[in-house]
Structures are given as structure tokens and as C-alpha cells.
Amino acid sequence: VLRAPEATTRVAALIGDPVAHSVSPAMHNAAFDALGVDWVYTAFRVAPGDAAAAVAAVRALGLAGLSVTMPHKRAVALAVDSLGAVAGRLGVANTVAWSRARPGELVGESTDGPGFLEALHDEGFSVEGRNVVVLGSGGAARAVTDAASEAGAGSVTVVGRDPARSASCAALGGSVAKSLVADDEAALEEALKAGDLVVNATSVGMSDPHLVPMDLPSGWFRSGQLVMDLIYHPATTQLMRVAEAGGASAVNGLSMLVHQARRQVECWTGLIPPVEVMRDAAEAAISRRNSETM
Numbered sequence: 393v394l395r396a397p398e399a400t401t402r403v404a405a406l407i408g409d410p411v412a413h414s415v416s417p418a419m420h421n422a423a424f425d426a427l428g429v430d431w432v433y434t435a436f437r438v439a440p441g442d443a444a445a446a447v448a449a450v451r452a453l454g455l456a457g458l459s460v461t462m463p464h465k466r467a468v469a470l471a472v473d474s475l476g477a478v479a480g481r482l483g484v485a486n487t488v489a490w491s492r493a494r495p496g497e498l499v500g501e502s503t504d505g506p507g508f509l510e511a512l513h514d515e516g517f518s519v520e521g522r523n524v525v526v527l528g529s530g531g532a533a534r535a536v537t538d539a540a541s542e543a544g545a546g547s548v549t550v551v552g553r554d555p556a557r558s559a560s561c562a563a564l565g566g567s568v569a570k571s572l573v574a575d576d577e578a579a580l581e582e583a584l585k586a587g588d589l590v591v592n593a594t595s596v597g598m599s600d601p602h603l604v605p606m607d608l609p610s611g612w613f614r615s616g617q618l619v620m621d622l623i624y625h626p627a628t629t630q631l632m633r634v635a636e637a638g639g640a641s642a643v644n645g646l647s648m649l650v651h652q653a654r655r656q657v658e659c660w661t662g663l664i665p666p667v668e669v670m671r672d673a674a675e676a677a678i679s680r681r682n683s684e685t686m
């Protein structure tokens with residue numbers, strides 16, 4: 393239970409559309425409580441096209457920072473004063489914070505890629521020199537491709553439905569990255585079998601829990617391979633089941649969610665909150681959401 397906000401309480405918030413089912417308020421408020429800071433986190437539904445107005449509201453209201461989700465990541469990157477290194481490469485921001493070096497300036501950053509690498513670290517997996525296969529070519533795929541290549545992956549293969557979007561995603565990975573289209577079955581089989589890490593960055597398996605992205609069969613997975621599904625709800629996706637049936641290890645996207653959120657708290661407060669507290673809060677919020685929808 394949160395303490396009541398007072399006149400001096402700092403306010404951070406999520407902007408997006410929709411935001412009603414977000415677990416971010418639970419995670420961030422748990423982090424602020426654990427840190428013992430007088431901060432509170434809420435969510436604002438901001439209509440498409442209103443992201444720049446929301447960034448102006450940060451200035452006008454003196455908000456402490458923003459998390460940014462769909463459909464505003466690109467528009468927010470254009471509305472802030474400057475971008476951090478990752479957000480600059482990706483051209484999108486999931487975080488808005490006040491600059492420490494330049495008071496009064498708002499900085500956009502992207503914490504998804506660093507959160508992804510930290511989630512892998514939790515699994516004892518380093519991408520350095522390894523073959524990474526990224527399923528999908530949207531925003532999450534772009535963050536993962538950038539992070540994996542920056543962290544020294546041996547190869548990054550982006551598998552998408554749309555050749556132009558997949559190539560644009562792979563371009564973020566530089567010389568180690570290439571793209572292929574999902575309906576090139578032979579190339580997909582070869583890439584998957586050679587993959588040390590397979591990342592599902594499509595939304596397939598979330599609202600249709602029985603679906604596997606690109607209909608990948610279990611025979612294309614193998615032991616010694618890690619599969620990370622960025623989906624965290626359901627906690628076990630059909631892709632994870634299929635990958636495990638083929639001998640691979642599989643994890644969902646909850647750790648990445650928690651780590652990207654932890655980095656946001658660090659951007660805003662300069663303090664590092666305990667990851668376990670945030671993970672517990674996220675899990676509790678997801679199970680509350682499940683019981684509400686049952």
C-alpha cells in the first residue's frame with residue numbers, strides 16, 4: 393500500500409495508449425518504496441499524436457520522469473532536448489529523464505536493450521561471439537539487434553515477414569547482422585539450428601497463447617541453445633514449450649521487463665533499486681490481472 397503523496401512528492405509516470413493493464417506502476421512504486429524515496433508513479437493514457445504535448449507537460453508540471461510505451465516512443469525521441477547513446481542509435485525513447493549534466497534539459501533514453509542483456513546475464517548467458525536469431529523486426533527486435541551487436545555477438549540474424557523492415561532492423565547490427573524473410577524455410581531452419589540464442593520479439597503467442605511464431609517445429613531447436621521469449625504474459629508461451637521439447641532452455645521476458653524498469657529508476661533518481669522487489673511486484677500485478685480477467 394502506497395503512502396499518500398504530499399505537496400513535495402516527486403511524480404513519475406507512464407504514457408501510452410493503452411496503459412490500463414500495465415504492470416509498470418506496481419514495479420516502480422515498489423522500487424520507490426524499497427529505496428525509501430518520496431516518489432510516486434502513475435500512468436496516463438495519452439492519445440496518438442499527443443506525445444509532444446505530454447513531454448511539454450513534464451516541463452510545465454515539473455514531473456520527475458516518464459516511461460514511454462506504444463505508440464509514443466518515436467514522437468517522444470523527437471520532443472526531448474537530447475538523446476542518450478542507445479536512444480540515439482534507435483531513434484526511439486522509452487524513458488524521459490532530466491539531464492544531470494545540463495539542468496533543465498530533458499533526455500530520452502532506451503532501456504530495453506540494456507535490460508535484455510541484463511536478463512541474459514541472469515541466465516549466465518553472454519552474447520559475445522555467439523549466434524543470435526531475432527524473430528520479428530518491430531521496436532523490440534530493433535532494441536535487441538542493437539544490444540546484441542553492441543555486446544559483441546558473432547552474428548545476428550533478423551527474421552521478419554517484411555523484407556524492408558527486416559533489413560532496416562538488421563542494419564542496426566552493422567556487419568555482423570543480416571536479415572531473412574520468414575517464408576524462406578530452408579534459410580530459417582539453417583539459421584535456427586545454428587543459433588545459440590533465439591529471441592522472440594514478435595507479439596505471436598501473447599493473445600493467441602497456442603501459436604508459435606513462424607510455426608517453428610521443435611526439431612529445429614537443440615540442447616545448449618537458449619530461447620528468450622520477450623512475452624511475459626502468459627509466463628510460459630507455446631514457443632517456450634516447443635523449444636524445450638527440442639532440448640533448448642527457455643525463459644520468458646519478465647526479467648527484461650524488470651531490468652529495463654530498474655534502469656529507468658536509476659535514470660530518474662540516480663539510485664539503483666533492488667531487482668527482486670520489482671520482480672515480485674511485477675509477478676503480483678500479473679497474477680492480479682489474471683484473476684480480474686477470469
Ligand SMILES: NC(=O)c1ccc[n+]([C@@H]2O[C@H](COP(=O)([O-])OP(=O)(O)OC[C@H]3O[C@@H](n4cnc5c(N)ncnc54)[C@H](OP(=O)(O)O)[C@@H]3O)[C@@H](O)[C@H]2O)c1
Pocket residue numbers: 504528529530531532533552553554557592593594595596598605606622623624645646648649650652
Ligand atoms: N519483456 C520486455 O521487457 C519487452 C519489451 C518490449 C517488447 N516486449 C514484447 O515484445 C513483443 C514485440 O513488441 P514490439 O514493441 O516490438 O511490437 P511491434 O513493434 O508492434 O513489433 C511486433 C513484431 O511482431 C511481428 N509479428 C506480428 N504478428 C506476427 C505474425 N503473425 N507472424 C510473424 N511476425 C509477426 C511484426 O511483424 P511485421 O513487422 O511484419 O508487422 C513485428 O515485427 C511484444 O510481445 C511485447 O510485449 C517485451
